[in-house]
Amino acid sequence: QKEVEQNSGPLSVPEGAIASLNCTYSDRGSQSFFWYRQYSGKSPELIMFIYSNGDKEDGRFTAQLNKASQYVSLLIRDSQPSDSATYLCAVNTWNAGNMLTFGGGTRLMVKP
Amino acid sequence: DGGITQSPKYLFRKEGQNVTLSCEQNLNHDAMYWYRQDPGQGLRLIYYSQIVNDFQKGDIAEGYSVSREKKESFPLTVTSAQKNPTAFYLCASSMKQGTEAFFGQGTRLTVV
Numbered sequence: 001q002k003e004v005e006q007n008s009g010p011l012s013v014p015e016g017a018i019a020s021l022n023c024t025y026s027d028r029g030s031q032s033f034f035w036y037r038q039y040s041g042k043s044p045e046l047i048m049f050i051y052s053n054g055d056k057e058d059g060r061f062t063a064q065l066n067k068a069s070q071y072v073s074l075l076i077r078d079s080q081p082s083d084s085a086t087y088l089c090a091v092n093t094w095n096a097g098n099m100l101t102f103g104g105g106t107r108l109m110v111k112p
Numbered sequence: 113d114g115g116i117t118q119s120p121k122y123l124f125r126k127e128g129q130n131v132t133l134s135c136e137q138n139l140n141h142d143a144m145y146w147y148r149q150d151p152g153q154g155l156r157l158i159y160y161s162q163i164v165n166d167f168q169k170g171d172i173a174e175g176y177s178v179s180r181e182k183k184e185s186f187p188l189t190v191t192s193a194q195k196n197p198t199a200f201y202l203c204a205s206s207m208k209q210g211t212e213a214f215f216g217q218g219t220r221l222t223v224v
Binding site: 008028031032042043045047049075088090092098099100102103104105 | 145147152153154155157160170202206209210211212213214215216217218
């Protein structure tokens with residue numbers, strides 16, 4: 001079982017719609033959860049992090065965490081073509097030395 | 113400007129040759145990491161370091177070596193023992209292990 005799993009996509013949404021990206025993790029002891037955006041050929045950039053159950057909003061982005069279900073998601077409201085990228089979920093994994101473990105990423109395509 | 117600098121951006125290696133990728137940070141971060149990314153794949157951890165003069169192997173350390181003689185620097189050597197080194201190499205740092213990591217711009221290594 002992979003420690004952090006994401007649907008590879010591509011997830012295609014029309015411009016202006018809400019994009020919902022999902023991530024599940026296996027280590028129940030995980031405390032910190034991160035979302036990164038990676039444009040093709042570029043390095044990942046941090047979008048958001050969340051530590052507590054519930055929602056955390058930052059502009060058009062909302063991270064949602066449910067530790068009981070071992071599930072973290074990223075919602076992008078009013079999606080723009082410039083949001084087209086691969087989104088990586090990262091989780092700190094206590095049973096692997098408190099390292100950040102990355103999912104394989106979900107490719108998002110926002111169509112004009 | 114604070115940040116993480118990787119060099120070179122592109123690197124070409126001949127068969128049987130060792131090459132060293134540079135990573136420097138001025139964020140005063142304790143932890144530094146090297147990841148490898150293959151096309152369409154997620155990030156795989158090569159080596160990490162929590163403190164000067166200490167480092168540990170990640171999931172795919174074979175054929176690679178590192179040093180951490182200074183807090184700011186964490187160079188990666190790709191040795192001739194690495195049979196398939198063509199990939200995108202990403203260096204990252206974080207305040208402490210398990211906290212949010214920030215990435216350099218990456219080095220694209222190609223075997224010729």
